[in-house]
Amino acid sequence: MKAIMNHRSIRKYKSTPIEESLLNEILLAGTRASTTGNMQVYSIVVTTDQQIKEQLAPCHFNQPMVKQAPVVLTFCADFNRFNKWCTLRNAEPGYDNFLSFFTASIDALLVAQNVCIAAEDKGLGICYLGTTTYTANKIINILKLPKGVVPVTTVILGHPDEHPELTDRLPLAGIVHREVYQDYSDGDIDRIYAAKEALPLTQKLIEENKKETLAQIFTDNRYTKKDNVAFSKVLLEVLEQQGFMNNE
Amino acid sequence: MKAIMNHRSIRKYKSTPIEESLLNEILLAGTRASTTGNMQVYSIVVTTDQQIKEQLAPCHFNQPMVKQAPVVLTFCADFNRFNKWCTLRNAEPGYDNFLSFFTASIDALLVAQNVCIAAEDKGLGICYLGTTTYTANKIINILKLPKGVVPVTTVILGHPDEHPELTDRLPLAGIVHREVYQDYSDGDIDRIYAAKEALPLTQKLIEENKKETLAQIFTDNRYTKKDNVAFSKVLLEVLEQQGFMNNE
Numbered sequence: 001m002k003a004i005m006n007h008r009s010i011r012k013y014k015s016t017p018i019e020e021s022l023l024n025e026i027l028l029a030g031t032r033a034s035t036t037g038n039m040q041v042y043s044i045v046v047t048t049d050q051q052i053k054e055q056l057a058p059c060h061f062n063q064p065m066v067k068q069a070p071v072v073l074t075f076c077a078d079f080n081r082f083n084k085w086c087t088l089r090n091a092e093p094g095y096d097n098f099l100s101f102f103t104a105s106i107d108a109l110l111v112a113q114n115v116c117i118a119a120e121d122k123g124l125g126i127c128y129l130g131t132t133t134y135t136a137n138k139i140i141n142i143l144k145l146p147k148g149v150v151p152v153t154t155v156i157l158g159h160p161d162e163h164p165e166l167t168d169r170l171p172l173a174g175i176v177h178r179e180v181y182q183d184y185s186d187g188d189i190d191r192i193y194a195a196k197e198a199l200p201l202t203q204k205l206i207e208e209n210k211k212e213t214l215a216q217i218f219t220d221n222r223y224t225k226k227d228n229v230a231f232s233k234v235l236l237e238v239l240e241q242q243g244f245m246n247n248e
Numbered sequence: 249m250k251a252i253m254n255h256r257s258i259r260k261y262k263s264t265p266i267e268e269s270l271l272n273e274i275l276l277a278g279t280r281a282s283t284t285g286n287m288q289v290y291s292i293v294v295t296t297d298q299q300i301k302e303q304l305a306p307c308h309f310n311q312p313m314v315k316q317a318p319v320v321l322t323f324c325a326d327f328n329r330f331n332k333w334c335t336l337r338n339a340e341p342g343y344d345n346f347l348s349f350f351t352a353s354i355d356a357l358l359v360a361q362n363v364c365i366a367a368e369d370k371g372l373g374i375c376y377l378g379t380t381t382y383t384a385n386k387i388i389n390i391l392k393l394p395k396g397v398v399p400v401t402t403v404i405l406g407h408p409d410e411h412p413e414l415t416d417r418l419p420l421a422g423i424v425h426r427e428v429y430q431d432y433s434d435g436d437i438d439r440i441y442a443a444k445e446a447l448p449l450t451q452k453l454i455e456e457n458k459k460e461t462l463a464q465i466f467t468d469n470r471y472t473k474k475d476n477v478a479f480s481k482v483l484l485e486v487l488e489q490q491g492f493m494n495n496e
Contacts, residue, residue, distance in 0.1 A: 001370075031423060144429045146429065
């Protein structure tokens with residue numbers, strides 16, 4: 001609980017490597033996560049080699065921590081291992097479809113979060129990289145992911161070299177719905193975002209970016225429609241190429 | 249760490265309700281999870297009403313715990329709130345595409361796992377329901393989820409009324425790849441699945457199901473191609489209907 005409540009994303013790391021036994025303990029904690037039908041349809045690629053990290057860096061928009069931190073973990077939806085097992089055991093796998101991709105993604109993401117909490121509990125720092133799905137095609141090549149395997153998220157792992165403040169969150173009442181979904185009125189939205197919009201950081205960002213509102217920084221700069229559409233195409237092509245779009 | 253290593257899915261619950269303050273503490277722990285660009289593009293629907301739980305039960309293949317446990321949590325990928333905020337703040341949201349759905353799903357799943365670990369840390373029991381994506385269309389109707397919102401997983405929450413053994417897992421070496429993906433030889437697959445196949449439970453299942461191998465129980469009974477294809481269609485239609493497939 002303490003590890004959960006104290007989570008902050010770490011973007012500056014010491015170069016100190018992570019001991020093998022500690023890394024294994026953390027990864028093992030990952031595998032205790034719930035998994036669909038106990039199929040464990042995921043894999044974790046542990047990259048510590050500097051050359052491979054340098055190849056991965058552009059996939060993550062050259063964020064310095066990719067090269068700086070000792071460990072890069074790429075969490076993959078993986079039906080390849082399960083399919084091979086089925087075929088060797090005289091069973092015909094039917095996992096080349098979108099539902100199976102999503103099932104395997106859920107598996108991989110629950111494992112990733114277990115790994116992160118276990119790592120933080122051990123005093124390590126972590127940072128998720130949302131760029132993984134944007135450049136999945138390139139990551140597949142670098143990490144030699146075969147058919148049936150798709151990278152869904154990346155976690156940077158290492159000894160923290162900074163101690164940032166906790167990040168703000170929307171009030172719980174803005175996130176939680178009782179019994180069924182209670183759709184938001186304009187007044188609800190104003191209330192939910194009021195504290196966030198009043199932060200000094202928000203004012204600073206608006207000035208720096210020469211925008212009228214914080215929302216515009218998201219739509220115009222950080223997460224634009226143009227990028228989202230381009231990345232959607234990449235991801236859908238990756239699903240096709242990795243054998244997850246046979247939906248007939 | 250202890251909560252993570254002691255996780256077991258609980259399928260029998262006491263009828264004792266969960267105190268409001270405890271539930272809020274657990275949900276708050278959920279919101280400390282990493283979230284893409286701190287957008288928090290997820291919602292949690294907390295269902296305790298017996299009538300609504302009874303409506304949800306068939307969506308989860310009538311597993312008794314849905315009606316029996318005090319709380320059903322439906323975790324949703326949710327761009328509705330964020331889109332409304334953008335529109336109210338003179339910003340044009342571009343989140344009606346597949347990438348945005350997947351981004352929001354990642355957010356929702358990391359929150360779900362935080363909630364589960366926090367709950368288990370507090371002595372409660374949890375069980376994930378993978379059925380959520382199979383019947384997302386029906387859950388959307390029951391929980392009145394608007395456009396921009398898709399249920400991605402469900403967690404049952406309550407006081408455990410059983411204490412099952414830890415479930416087996418594949419050896420860590422079968423899940424983790426060093427530097428890049430090391431594809432599996434037939435011998436690798438044999439080694440990775442050897443312990444699982446040797447379990448007394450496996451032998452029992454094979455006899456009960458009159459199959460030759462454990463893998464056939466998965467392909468022929470539990471997760472069939474026919475079901476996966478049908479559920480893939482449901483999920484892709486849901487993405488279309490909820491406004492996440494404008495990829496041009």
